[in-house]
Amino acid sequence: MIRTYRPLGSVASPHSRPLHGFTLVELLVVIAIIGTLVGLLLPAVQAARESARLMTCANNLKQMGLAMATHHDAKGFLPQIVMVDPKQTPALANRWQYQISWNNFWVMLPFIEQQDLFNKGVAWEAGVTASTTNLSAESVTNSASWSISTYKCPSDWMSAVQLPGFNYVFNIGDRYYSGSGSNQMDSADFTRARGPFMSTLKFRYKDIPDGLSQTIAVSETILMSAGPDLTSSGFSKYGSIWPQNNRAVIRTGDSTSPSNCWSSWTGEGFKTGLNYQLMEQGRSSGWDWRLPVSMDQRYFNTILPPNGPTCTNEYKGGIFTAKSRHNGGVSCLMLDGAVKFIDDTIDTGSKTSEREFVTSGASPYGVWGALGTRASGEANVGSALQ
Numbered sequence: 113m114i115r116t117y118r119p120l121g122s123v124a125s126p127h128s129r130p131l132h133g134f135t136l137v138e139l140l141v142v143i144a145i146i147g148t149l150v151g152l153l154l155p156a157v158q159a160a161r162e163s164a165r166l167m168t169c170a171n172n173l174k175q176m177g178l179a180m181a182t183h184h185d186a187k188g189f190l191p192q193i194v195m196v197d198p199k200q201t202p203a204l205a206n207r208w209q210y211q212i213s214w215n216n217f218w219v220m221l222p223f224i225e226q227q228d229l230f231n232k233g234v235a236w237e238a239g240v241t242a243s244t245t246n247l248s249a250e251s252v253t254n255s256a257s258w259s260i261s262t263y264k265c266p267s268d269w270m271s272a273v274q275l276p277g278f279n280y281v282f283n284i285g286d287r288y289y290s291g292s293g294s295n296q297m298d299s300a301d302f303t304r305a306r307g308p309f310m311s312t313l314k315f316r317y318k319d320i321p322d323g324l325s326q327t328i329a330v331s332e333t334i335l336m337s338a339g340p341d342l343t344s345s346g347f348s349k350y351g352s353i354w355p356q357n358n359r360a361v362i363r364t365g366d367s368t369s370p371s372n373c374w375s376s377w378t379g380e381g382f383k384t385g386l387n388y389q390l391m392e393q394g395r396s397s398g399w400d401w402r403l404p405v406s407m408d409q410r411y412f413n414t415i416l417p418p419n420g421p422t423c424t425n426e427y428k429g430g431i432f433t434a435k436s437r438h439n440g441g442v443s444c445l446m447l448d449g450a451v452k453f454i455d456d457t458i459d460t461g462s463k464t465s466e467r468e469f470v471t472s473g474a475s476p477y478g479v480w481g482a483l484g485t486r487a488s489g490e491a492n493v494g495s496a497l498q
Contacts, residue, residue: 162267166438166453169265169279169332173445176262176280176330179223181449189314190329191216193282193410215410216282216309217263217401224262233402263401267437270335270360271398277335278401280445281412281434282309283328286481286488287466288368288413288431306475308447308486309411317447320486324447326493328483331412331434331454332442333397334360346384355388355396357381359419359435362396363388366423367430370415370477373423374463382421397422397432414484415477417460418442444483454480 183191195214214233221230258276265271265279285306308315308327320327339356347357355361359380364387366372376383397409412434418441424430434454436442441455459478466476474488475481482490 162439165266166443169267169436169438169443170451172262172265173280173330173443173451174449175224176220177445177449177451179220180329182223183220184317189316190308191219192312192314193284193309194311195219215401215403217260217278217410221260224260226260226262229257229260258402260401265332265436265443268334268398269437270337273337274335274399276400276402278398278410279332279334279436280330281333281397281410281432282330283307283484284310284411284413285486286414286475286477286484288370288415288429306485306488307413315486320447322482322486322488322490325450326483326490327447327486328414328444329447330445331418332436332438332444333412333432334435334437335398336360336362336396342384348387357388361388362422362424364424367425369423369465370431371464373421373431374416376423377421414475414480415460415466416463417456417458417480418454419456454483 180190183189193216218230218233221227221233256275260276260278263278263280268279271277271279285308287306305313305315308320308329317324336355337358337360339354339358341354342357361381363376363382366376376386382388399409401410403409412432414434415431416433418434419436420433422431422433422435424432434442434444438453441453441458444452444454446452458480460480461476461478464476472488474490475485477484479493482488482493
């Protein structure tokens with residue numbers, strides 16, 4: 113038998129099996145499989161990222177808790193929301209707007225490794241006279257040096273846009289306030305301060321008989337962002353900038369009526385026909401931690417549930433609700449330093465109006481209201497967080 117050998121590199125015979133690539137159908141199947149796997153993986157990746165952001169947020173709160181505890185040890189009281197500059201005279205026409213120079217964010221700086229920024233504030237304060245506004249945002253530059261990561265939650269993208277923005281607010285208890293003048297509750301009257309913070313008041317741990325582990329110190333807020341003109345939808349606005357109608361939006365009106373405020377809320381914004389709050393410094397929660405003028409930026413009250421509506425009366429107070437970009441709730445720092453995640457579904461009572469100046473007794477706003485009070489006699493409310 114004679115065998116014929118084909119030289120290497122010669123043309124294959126018609127009977128040999130040809131080589132070929134993927135067909136179009138096979139490519140489409142592979143792409144579909146890859147797309148399905150990515151679709152399944154993406155939510156898990158996003159959940160992991162949010163979990164990391166939530167952990168960072170909790171660590172920020174823990175740092176603030178340590179700062180407040182250290183401040184209490186050093187000074188004998190918790191940081192005040194606002195403090196009066198003794199160099200200025202009470203005779204100024206706008207006493208509460210021009211005599212306030214420092215707030216709790218400023219005085220915590222040395223305890224969160226920001227001594228240089230605190231010193232910058234002290235140096236500027238040294239040149240202030242009785243006729244000038246102290247440490248206002250107009251007096252310091254809006255540079256990246258004023259962006260404090262400890263005061264920001266990475267889940268809120270707007271706080272990265274607004275350099276001196278912040279995401280943490282202090283608990284003034286289970287009540288709103290209102291009046292004809294700015295900061296009506298700034299009077300040094302402990303009976304009108306249901307929470308552990310209130311403007312110029314100096315609270316000590318012994319002023320919290322409800323217990324440090326059962327009283328919230330700090331929770332979260334989110335910044336508004338600019339949005340389209342909503343005139344055609346029946347909205348009006350107070351000010352020059354339209355805010356976006358989402359969870360962060362603030363409205364003017366019904367600032368002393370929790371039930372009316374709640375009924376105007378859709379869950380992710382307000383219903384049409386309402387007046388939106390000004391989206392500017394001094395008026396919007398979380399806008400600028402340096403501002404001394406308005407305490408409204410830096411507090412919340414435990415009246416309506418987390419991530420619910422905020423209804424204000426401009427500088428005269430209102431219902432300021434804790435909010436976050438997290439799913440289903442807000443992080444809260446307790447006065448004992450523990451950080452808890454509070455669900456949106458926490459018991460908040462009947463959401464009905466209260467008398468303006470509640471001075472005693474249990475909170476009318478359920479477990480959430482009880483966690484906001486410092487001396488109302490509610491027992492074991494902390495067990496609801498376990």
